[in-house]
Amino acid sequence: MRFIVNAVAVTLISMTAGINQGICCSSFPAGFTAISATVRTDTSSTDTVQSKTPVDTNHVDPHAFIRNGVLPEKLSIYPFSSFQQALKGKVAGLYIQEPSGEPGSEMGMFIRGMPFPFTQHKDIYDAQPTVIVDGVPLIMDHPFAFNIQQYDFNRIGPATNILAAIDLNNIASITVLKDFADAAVYGPRAANGGVILIKTKAPVIGGRKISFNTYFGFVQRPRIYTTNGRYENSFRQPFYEEYATTDDKLNYPLYLRDSTNNAYYGPSDWTDLYYKNAFVRAASASLSSGTDRANFRFSAGNQQTNNTADNTRLDRYNAMFEINMLPVTWLTISSMISAARLERKRNTTLRDRYAEVQYLPDLSYPLPPNKHYYSQYLKEYDESIDQNLSNVITGYFRLNFKFASDFNFSSNFGFDYNEGLRDIFYPSTLMETVNYVSNYYGYNQRIIFDNTLTFHHSWQQKHDLTLEAGEVFQADANKYNYTYAYKGPNDLIKVNMLHSDPSKTAEYLSSKAFDRALINMFLDKQQHHLLSFYGRLAYRYKERLDFSVLLRADGSSSAQPDNWWSFSPTFSAGWDLKNALLQDKAAVSAFRIHASWGRVARLFTDDRFGEGPQYISDLSFSNNPVKFSYDAFPALSRPYNLGYVGYGLQWPYTDQLDVGLDLGLLDNRLNAVLDLYNKTDHNMLLGVPFAAEYGYNMAYKNGLQVRNRGVDLSLRAMVFPEGHRFQWIPGVNINYNNNTLQALPDGLDELIVGSGTQMLKTGHAIDQYWVLQNQGIYTDDAEVPLNPETHKPMSYRNIPLRKGDPKWVDMNGDYNIDDHDKVLKGHMLPAVSGEFDNDFFYGPFSLNLSFYYALGRRILNQEMSNHMDFANREGKIDMDAVKEITFWQKAGDETKYPRYNPWSTVIPYQPDQDLFLENGSFLKLRNISLQYDLTATKWWHKSSPINKLVVYLTVSNLFTLTPYSGGDPELAGFNGYDTGYGLPIPRTYTLGAKLDL
């Protein structure tokens, strides 16, 4: 047992303990370690004697098993570009959605399924679990900026994944608290299925330690089958021959008309410029030293991740400093500050650029597939500026008073601040002759202040009682300033400078170069305060039975004043069968069963919900997401577009029942952790399309109820006895999740959301596709069935179906295909997902093979739908008509689809039909690593100052097995649609070394 507790109990708890050690929620609120129902402090192993050799409180046992957690030490050799990537598949029940391999772009994390339906991009933001670093819950970007955006592909600003700032080299442990027995203490922060706890590495005590970790490698260019105008032309010709009218033929796209045009019909070699082998590298170092009265740790690092596609990149620079001081024996002062900077080089897709610019140029001519022409475009692009910076600072200052043997008082001040800056300049050559400049500055700031008073006493090793009272105050602010301007005087002025001399009032703050009429400025701010009080009692009898009760009250400024407070209880109990009944059974080394039921409140996501009926400045309409004024006067009206907010909104809350067992057999060589959960999100707010006759787009109402239930199972075996020369440790994580919509607001049974594309039906899952069922094609008008009553042919939304139209299933038999004939099919999130991980050890060698899988999910192949639906995607100035350079890349097989009349007004190739719904299950060999520990070899000098030297080799994303016909099945958007916009998750090779002095 290596369970090392700092002598003065600053709760520096290593996670390397065996399974019966259970879970540690170590630092927030500070005292909780001691009483968390599942924590069993093993007092016999407090071996923090003051020795000459440094006590490494972060010692990593490569064979360790961590319940619902991961060993960052094991992951820090891989070139993960973000925290989410590192966690992918590592914990049963945590699903990571990576919609693009672009380094530093957003990723979604979902613990135990989707808590509510995602109808727009910003919903993902509200479903993210809180990440807590050393007791400081990290603040993320607020989605309110989407309100001023016409397109929601990306949030304005750098839109960088802020969690990419986390350096795994600084982390001692990552634990995902899913069971409310552990997580409810975090209150509303745990509403999205729990919290993710990060414990940073603690300083060493006695002596000093210096560590290095560095790797270098490259991402490999994928093999792509490119196409050109000839291919596209021959793809379209059969449609024209069969269906086109003279008019349609006259409108044949200009770029395909001339087969001698080398730009489109010439060699398609754009991939030479688009896909490149590129480097990845990282280096990090740390220094730690100190005594038991004062110690510190300092670290710094840099990582650069390149993607093979589109020259995208993420650079991270980070530094961290942590100290602990014990001026007197009863007082511990600890403090940590960590800072990181993220610089992101983003993709150059036209879509993202036009979405930012909110202006579409003429789209008659797409980018040509020829390298020569594409390079001219890239050359123009080089004149642009697209700077994306994020700065992240997190820290805490903590006082711990141990003022009597049974009493502990802890006071923490924590803060998290991140800011994003994006400066853009697109020269006039990129967009007709109009240049564009925009500047974004936004910050998210959180201050948290908590106090905890703990009483803990044991009576003759029999009764163990902990009482705790705590208070937490958290103040959040999210703010952004955003300015954009069009049509600067020339391409040399790349910044929208303002007159800055306040004494010249006439021109002060007016633009120096840009036309005032073409400058748009925005600023907005959200504020939120959360004040919580809780009390907790935990009792344990003889290491056998335990139970705990937590009662908490949370007050939120975003709730309405008559409903500020929410009260919620949590109960848990455990029975240690090993200690109680099976002490003699040597084969069973640990066996505990536990159950908990808890409730946590869910916060309102926007401060406007706290205001009740309200007025806002919103005169927007299509293509104009922001209009504040009419006739140059400011306007106010009810939030007709944003949605009605009435009085009487109630707090939503999450109830979760968790029953599980932890089992260790044969000296903990076989570990199993099984949890059955039933998580129900009650009374959530939903924008219900409603009251159009009163002008509102929708109204926000309580009453959405979603249940996720399922099983988390982790199994791990040590195949050979401890100490054996050869060791094989296979481990598997499995989550099975089943999602059901239980209730809708107003007692509705079904509701169409997501601008008509999604159906919510009680009794069904919320992540299903709502599609028409396709059964082929009408090859003749005579094939279309006639309604025997009216003698009218089968129709689609009252448009008679004809030759070349799809045969859609008429579910309700009314001879008219419409929304009533759509069915719910498939799931966006997998039913079963997880990882199969293998560690092999042989002497100084260790080999890791990690497979990642997701089963029982479907993808809607929108990229294919777009390609087939070419008739509606030409001749328009519309996002639908934008063709990227990747348009010239073959994805899927068009010949597998029926040849419909693409000009038909029933839109035969519309995406929402099962024709484009495909099985998106996959199995990936995600990571392979081979490590060689020189210090473990026979010839290594034990007296060497080097304590550890490991060289390693890794390969990532080696292969994917999937029935999906499009690209990488992981790269689907929040709604399960594969738009083809995700950059590949590249195959990466690295070589690295770790060194400890």
Place this chain on the structure above:
Amino acid sequence: MYNFIKKLLPVTLLLAGLFTTGCKKLLDIDSQDVVAEKNFWNNHEDTRAALIGTYGLMRAALADHDAHWMYGELRDGDFKSTQRQDLKSIINGDLRASYPLLNSLSNWRRFYAVVNAANMFLEHVGEVKARDPKYSDQNMHVDVAQIRFLRAFAYFYMVRIWGDVPLITTSHDGEFESKPRDSQQAVLAFVEKELNAAAADLPYQYSSNDPQQAGNYYNEDAGRWGGALARKLTAYAVLAHVAAWQGKYADASVYAQFVLDNYSKSGHSYVTTDNLCNSNGFFAGRIYNHMLAFNFLWAHTDASFSGHLEELTLAKPVVDKNLPDIYVPKDSILSIFNLPADERFSLDTLTGEPTSERYFANFSSHIPIFNKIKVIQGGGNSDPSFRIYGSAIVITRLEEIALLQAENLTVLGNSAKAIDLLNLIRDSRKIPHYDQAREGDLIDAIFRERRKELMGEGWRWYDLVRYNQIKQHNAAFMELIKKGGIYWPVSDDILNQNKQMTQNPYWQ
């Protein structure tokens, strides 16, 4: 240890005090991007913001997906779509086609936002009156009249698009209930009553010492208001159309005559062809001569990419766009503009070339550009590089009312006066006077003139309906009128959320 506790106690008490007494203070934060009900309707700034908001919502309803032209100009109109399938469907009257654009246009929500904002105003304006001594009776009456005008106009607009619509005259705030349709007769009766009431209280001009609006309106001078707000003649102009739509031509002629008799009091005048077609002319900005228009002020960052006819009609060489979305085919142009020396468009009798580019540019090409309305950026230059437009959505102007009055008088049998009015317009376009022998039926001539004069202003479809009602000779069109096919279908989104709502029978 005792000492220590003594040391700690003040700290603990301080912390405890901070958090128990401060609870309310800590949680009571006002949102910074919305105004709560309790902080609104307190003073005249709130009424101004709400009034402007109602205008802005009306503008949004008309500009959304270029709705004003989609409804009024495209269906059965002179414009053809170059490539866009959704526009082709509208032009062909195939209004149930499954394009997002058509679904959006079938939804009346944005018009009801105007109605609701107006109802809210009428219900709360008394609170401002009670709370703000600076808010004068007259100011309130003028505000209320404008609000009633906007509500009535929204209903009139909806009736023309959907026929029967629910008539909702209170906000039902917080207790929204689904309502069935009311007959269009009932709605139009309400509209007429409201417009008459509004007309009585509205001034001829703002901040111009009109007896009904003395002093500077909201402390802003006349230049700030221009033609942006509804005035007395605005109400009468719309009244004339409400009556004519119902075939009540006697009423229509009374209302229209009031406009024609008093237009100079509001600063209106007949516009020259040059001014009409100048990029910096009639359609730009906020001008007194707009009888009813919703402006987009370039200088105040209000210009926009869409919500303007130019978005659909302009292309090379006028702006950098390959092809326009819609255009008037050459054959149509030549058959519509068949009189020589027409300043709007005519061919030179000698060269056979167009005499001007006022209405149509690039006439030599296969696809001419409709060039009448082209307020690119602010309209002050003809820079083709940036497709942002500052043109106002003009609903009606003096010429339109004059032609409507000619129509009214013809139906009522007063042809002589009608011909005078028709010739008045023809004079300003420099075309010969009406000649019955050559041109035939007077009503045909009047509608032909409307077709030319108002091309691109969103009248064509409504003119067709009135014309066919008068003539009754087009069996197919009469069938369309009879069966309710002249109305748009109601969006499925509306039908899904309001169980009392029914689809227009024609589209069922």
